[in-house]
Amino acid sequence: MIILDLSTRFTKQCLAILAGMMLIPLLAAANDDALRDQIYDKSLPLERRLEAMKELTGVDLDRSYRVCIWDIFGRSGPIFGAAMDQRAEIIKYGIDVEMVPYTSESVMVEELKSGTCDAALMSGLRARLFNKYTGTIDSIGGFPEREQLRLALRLMADPRSADRMVSNGYVVMGIAPGGVAMIFVNDREINTLAKASGKRVVVLDYDPVQAEMIAGIGATPVVADIVNAPNMFNTGVVDVLAAPLAAYEVLELYKGLSPDGGIINFPLTHITMQLIGREDVFPNELAQFIREAFYKHYEEISKRVSEEEKKVPEKWWIEIPEEDRPEYERVMRDARLTLRKRGYYSADMLTLQRKIRCRDNPSREECTNPVE
Numbered sequence: 001m002i003i004l005d006l007s008t009r010f011t012k013q014c015l016a017i018l019a020g021m022m023l024i025p026l027l028a029a030a031n032d033d034a035l036r037d038q039i040y041d042k043s044l045p046l047e048r049r050l051e052a053m054k055e056l057t058g059v060d061l062d063r064s065y066r067v068c069i070w071d072i073f074g075r076s077g078p079i080f081g082a083a084m085d086q087r088a089e090i091i092k093y094g095i096d097v098e099m100v101p102y103t104s105e106s107v108m109v110e111e112l113k114s115g116t117c118d119a120a121l122m123s124g125l126r127a128r129l130f131n132k133y134t135g136t137i138d139s140i141g142g143f144p145e146r147e148q149l150r151l152a153l154r155l156m157a158d159p160r161s162a163d164r165m166v167s168n169g170y171v172v173m174g175i176a177p178g179g180v181a182m183i184f185v186n187d188r189e190i191n192t193l194a195k196a197s198g199k200r201v202v203v204l205d206y207d208p209v210q211a212e213m214i215a216g217i218g219a220t221p222v223v224a225d226i227v228n229a230p231n232m233f234n235t236g237v238v239d240v241l242a243a244p245l246a247a248y249e250v251l252e253l254y255k256g257l258s259p260d261g262g263i264i265n266f267p268l269t270h271i272t273m274q275l276i277g278r279e280d281v282f283p284n285e286l287a288q289f290i291r292e293a294f295y296k297h298y299e300e301i302s303k304r305v306s307e308e309e310k311k312v313p314e315k316w317w318i319e320i321p322e323e324d325r326p327e328y329e330r331v332m333r334d335a336r337l338t339l340r341k342r343g344y345y346s347a348d349m350l351t352l353q354r355k356i357r358c359r360d361n362p363s364r365e366e367c368t369n370p371v372e
Contacts, residue, residue: 032056035052035053035055035056036052036056036285038052039052039053039056039159039285039288040159040160040162040288041159042159042292046093049289050093050094050289053283053285053286053288053289056285057283057285057286059283059286061094061095061096062096063096064096064097064098065095065096065097065098065118065119065281065282066097066098066100066116066117066118066119067083067087067097067098067099067100067117067118067119067120067121067275068100068101068102068108068111068112068116068117068119068120068121069083069099069100069101069102069120069121070102070103070104070105070108070120070121070122070123071083071101071102071103072103072226072227073103073250074101074102074103075101077101077250078250078304078308079121079273080099080101082176082301082304083099083121084099085297085300086174086176086293086294086297087099089293089296089297090290090293092293093289093290093293095286095289095290100117102120103227104227105122105123105126105225105226105227106206106225108120108122109122109126109129112276112278115278118277118278118281118282119173119275119276119277119278119281119282120275120276120277121273121274121275121276122273122274122276123138123178123226123271123272123273123274124137124138124175124178124271124272124273124274125138125204125271126206127172127272127274127276128344129206130167130168130170130172130276131165131167131168131170131172131274131276132167132343132345132346132349133164133167133346133348133349134156134164134165134172134175134272134274134349135274135346136345136346136349136350136353137149137152137156137175137272137349137353138269138271138272139269139336139339139345139349139350139353140268140269140332140335140336141268141269141329141332141333141335141336142269142270142336142349142350142353143269143270143353143356143357144267144269144270144357145267145270145360146177146180146270146302147360148270148353148356148357148360149177149270149272150177150298150302151356151359152352152353152356153175153176153177153272153295153298154295154298155352156172156175156291156295157174157175157291157292157294157295159288162284162288163284165284165287165291166279166284169278169279169280170276170277170278170279171276171277171278171279171282171283171284171287172274172275172276172277172287172291173275173276173277173282173287173290173291173294174274174275174290174291174293174294174295175272175273175274175275175291175294175295176272176273176274176275176294176297176298176301177270177271177272177273177298177301177302177305178244178246178270178271178272178273178305179244179245179246179270179271179305179306179308179309180244180245180267180268180269180270180271180309181242181243181244181245181267181268181269181270181271182242182243182244182245182263182264182265182266182267182268183240183241183242183263183264183266183268184233184240184241184242184243184253184256184257184261184262184263185199185239185240185241185257185261185262185263185264185318186233186236186239186240186256186257186260186261187239187260187261188260188261188262188318190239190240190264191264191318191319191320191321192320192321192324196217196218196219196240197217197218197219198218198219198220199219199220199239199240200219200220200222200237200238200239200240201214201219201220201221201222201238201239201240201241202221202222202224202229202232202233202238202240202241202242203221203222203223203224204223204224204225204226204229205223205224205225206225211223213335217331219240222237222238224238229241229243230243230247230251230252230253230256233253233256234251234252234253234255234256235255235256236256241253241256242268244271245263245308245309245312246305246308246309247308248263248308248309248311248312249308249311250308254316257316261316262316262317262318263312263316263317263318264318264320265317265318265319265320266320266325266328268332275290275294326365333366333371333372336350336372337371337372340372347372350372351372353372354366354367354370354372358370
């Protein structure tokens with residue numbers, strides 16, 4: 001009986017110790033959740049949120065982060081200039097960043113992968129290689145209206161979207177508006193899809209799907225990188241170029257439009273620039289503050305883009321027949337569905353885009369018979 005009693009007491013002690021050991025990770029997890037809740041609670045003072053972030057992640061904000069910026073004009077370019085303005089806002093969050101310009105987007109992306117860059121600001125098209133969800137924001141026909149993109153970027157900066165910002169070891173740290181993308185042609189007669197047949201159209205070298213889409217409408221795809229494409233249009237090597245309207249003056253696209261060309265007055269989409277960071281350097285909790293800083297300057301960046309777009313003279317606009325507009329929309333929708341099926345576009349982002357478009361105009365055909 002004495003032995004049994006000792007055994008029982010010993011067993012109880014062991015169980016108590018075991019229970020305590022099991023409780024430690026539960027308490028730690030609960031504490032982590034509490035800290036994470038504070039980080040993502042925008043009603044709290046910024047200082048409190050930052051303290052919670054440092055306590056949770058152990059990140060060292062005293063170090064300087066190397067952020068690489070793609071701008072084909074380098075240090076003197078408009079994108080790098082806007083990034084330097086953004087740096088001033090990020091520093092207010094106690095995060096020191098060194099901005100480094102790159103004229104080659106492909107080289108910059110490789111240096112992000114190798115760890116030379118802690119983060120890199122790139123086109124939304126290229127960002128899709130790191131995060132398919134945010135990379136789909138630039139989908140063809142995704143956001144024809146500026147305010148639609150604004151709503152989407154507000155949602156992306158919201159803490160409730162934080163989990164979506166991490167993918168394959170990389171984190172989306174901010175998204176900025178890049179303006180509307182339009183189709184530039186060197187012949188005003190190319191104002192319908194049918195008339196694009198046989199014409200030479202630029203496609204990006206890292207995006208083979210574009211070539212398939214162009215060939216599908218009977219046009220001839222001509223492969224180029226994002227730096228050489230404008231010059232190919234300006235020198236007449238290609239007939240058609242899809243480009244941001246804001247690039248009209250800085251890339252001298254009027255050379256390719258002269259004398260008989262124009263810009264088809266039908267938006268392909270509103271494009272973005274996205275800051276992609278290495279998750280091992282920027283925990284998602286830290287990236288949240290940078291995403292908020294980016295969105296805080298949405299209006300300022302958008303205004304700067306609009307000022308560039310306004311430099312396009314009225315004489316270049318090509319109005320497409322009103323009866324052809326629904327066909328353009330159907331072609332873009334079918335392209336999105338094809339690319340979704342092939343895993344190129346995120347189904348969830350396409351659904352979000354459709355909901356935002358329908359929020360603006362519930363009478364659209366896609367709103368009564370949704371397929372995205």
